[in-house]
Amino acid sequence: MSIKITIIGSNSAIPSTHRWTSAQFLNVGGNGVLLDCGEGTQIRLKMFGIKLNAINQIYITHLHGDHFFGLIGLISTFHLMGRNKPLTIFGPKGLKEIINFQLEASNSFLCYELNFIETNPNEPEIIFEDKDYSVTSFPLRHSVDTTGFMFKEKEKLPNVKRDFIIKHDLSVEQITEIKNGNDFIDNTGNVYKHNKITYSKLPASSYAYCTDTMYLPEIVPIIKDVDLIYHEATFLSDLQHQAIEKFHATAKEAAMIARDANAKKLIIGHFSKRYKTTDVLVAEAVEIFPNTIAAEDGMRIEN
Amino acid sequence: MSIKITIIGSNSAIPSTHRWTSAQFLNVGGNGVLLDCGEGTQIRLKMFGIKLNAINQIYITHLHGDHFFGLIGLISTFHLMGRNKPLTIFGPKGLKEIINFQLEASNSFLCYELNFIETNPNEPEIIFEDKDYSVTSFPLRHSVDTTGFMFKEKEKLPNVKRDFIIKHDLSVEQITEIKNGNDFIDNTGNVYKHNKITYSKLPASSYAYCTDTMYLPEIVPIIKDVDLIYHEATFLSDLQHQAIEKFHATAKEAAMIARDANAKKLIIGHFSKRYKTTDVLVAEAVEIFPNTIAAEDGMRIEN
Numbered sequence: 268m269s270i271k272i273t274i275i276g277s278n279s280a281i282p283s284t285h286r287w288t289s290a291q292f293l294n295v296g297g298n299g300v301l302l303d304c305g306e307g308t309q310i311r312l313k314m315f316g317i318k319l320n321a322i323n324q325i326y327i328t329h330l331h332g333d334h335f336f337g338l339i340g341l342i343s344t345f346h347l348m349g350r351n352k353p354l355t356i357f358g359p360k361g362l363k364e365i366i367n368f369q370l371e372a373s374n375s376f377l378c379y380e381l382n383f384i385e386t387n388p389n390e391p392e393i394i395f396e397d398k399d400y401s402v403t404s405f406p407l408r409h410s411v412d413t414t415g416f417m418f419k420e421k422e423k424l425p426n427v428k429r430d431f432i433i434k435h436d437l438s439v440e441q442i443t444e445i446k447n448g449n450d451f452i453d454n455t456g457n458v459y460k461h462n463k464i465t466y467s468k469l470p471a472s473s474y475a476y477c478t479d480t481m482y483l484p485e486i487v488p489i490i491k492d493v494d495l496i497y498h499e500a501t502f503l504s505d506l507q508h509q510a511i512e513k514f515h516a517t518a519k520e521a522a523m524i525a526r527d528a529n530a531k532k533l534i535i536g537h538f539s540k541r542y543k544t545t546d547v548l549v550a551e552a553v554e555i556f557p558n559t560i561a562a563e564d565g566m567r568i569e570n
Numbered sequence: 571m572s573i574k575i576t577i578i579g580s581n582s583a584i585p586s587t588h589r590w591t592s593a594q595f596l597n598v599g600g601n602g603v604l605l606d607c608g609e610g611t612q613i614r615l616k617m618f619g620i621k622l623n624a625i626n627q628i629y630i631t632h633l634h635g636d637h638f639f640g641l642i643g644l645i646s647t648f649h650l651m652g653r654n655k656p657l658t659i660f661g662p663k664g665l666k667e668i669i670n671f672q673l674e675a676s677n678s679f680l681c682y683e684l685n686f687i688e689t690n691p692n693e694p695e696i697i698f699e700d701k702d703y704s705v706t707s708f709p710l711r712h713s714v715d716t717t718g719f720m721f722k723e724k725e726k727l728p729n730v731k732r733d734f735i736i737k738h739d740l741s742v743e744q745i746t747e748i749k750n751g752n753d754f755i756d757n758t759g760n761v762y763k764h765n766k767i768t769y770s771k772l773p774a775s776s777y778a779y780c781t782d783t784m785y786l787p788e789i790v791p792i793i794k795d796v797d798l799i800y801h802e803a804t805f806l807s808d809l810q811h812q813a814i815e816k817f818h819a820t821a822k823e824a825a826m827i828a829r830d831a832n833a834k835k836l837i838i839g840h841f842s843k844r845y846k847t848t849d850v851l852v853a854e855a856v857e858i859f860p861n862t863i864a865a866e867d868g869m870r871i872e873n
Contacts, residue, residue: 282612
């Protein structure tokens, strides 16, 4: 098991030609998930070889255009492609109305089921859960209601070794019993210990998506021990007054969150266009949290 | 004088990586104009080296997403860039509400003046006119209210030859009189014929933008003798039944309109994604109207 992340857009506010606005594609337990949907996301997904139809869920952090202006286009394209599976969008209050207003204005009736689930801007909440993973939304602090999202894969039961299954001609019921933690006793009374006849799949992984927000240590307990965290780092510390004024974070603050949450790795992104290179932002972060990388559009990270 | 056109997007419905949805940038008498604004237009403009701030007017043909989903992003970017000159958007009823709904939902107050002028879906109308050019909107026939736009540069007064001005030490008033068509008589009574002492600037040019529409010969008198026409050609003639059903035109029909309007040149565009090359569409059109080219994103045409 693992969470595979593709950075679709990593700029703040205004897209440039090489760095578009916020979006990420996640593969979580074989399930396609989109995080935010800046303008042109559907084009960018194609550029990076991601099939639009892989997307089953979309999570929107907040109602600033650089995080959702690509949503109406993607929804329309799904319709034009003849999508027939449902799409669920998790996002703030007001998003549903914006989308529906546009669909109605252009007389569009979608050929698939579109569901909206409103996020809670005040409290952490598990907003999705299935056998493979859970998603928790949690409040961030920005100039409008904003939530981060924490993806947690579930521990998988171990597999029974293939040659053991064949040798003992195990039934489905016997395999299930072993997977659930039992030893195996054959017809002659021999005991085979559970840990000798099974192997574990990849460990469950977790991912926290934290943008847009000012420095908010209150999120640390929620994302504690996360494997990978994406945290906005719009500014360097010398512009901290601007960061506070605009409810954004510095690279240093992103690193402090990653350190205090005991994260394994940090990706910073949502950069102000004033920075021609991300080296300076990474340099500031690694002083606090060494395992930091800068997001680049098209970058793939397996977690 | 001339109209310079840059094709920003030329696909129908769904953007591909190399052909995005409808948008064109016009330079008309030194004035920047955007025609339609499909998703990602602001990014595409940058890719093609066009400064966003050059845009003073935007003309939207109709409320299908592939013609206006990029508008809200562009409007927001103008704000983030600190635009201080007004922006006027000409488009169908409902567009203003869609934009304002989104601005209000994201608590945005623009730092510049945004004006909407509603187009008339039933009658041709001059919707803009200044000393350099006029714009006429005219009804097209599509599945929703749609208008085309005809740009007409105005004839400029001729210039008085520079060496004649110097030789006779002409005053501004004398120059103006000559420009307005009068001969010049010097102090000794010599008559200098107007056409001998002036030269004309580039001839005034005209451009008709016709998308989306089914074959509609009623537009021919409105765009008669146009220099350049862009006409949608979503399909080849073998899919004419689909063209009619979806209120689109074939390459042959686009060529018939150009021929009957006595146009000098035709650009076809808004292609269905089923065509991997535009050669077949151009081949069909040139049988009717030889001077036909296919739009490509980034193409520049001076008219």
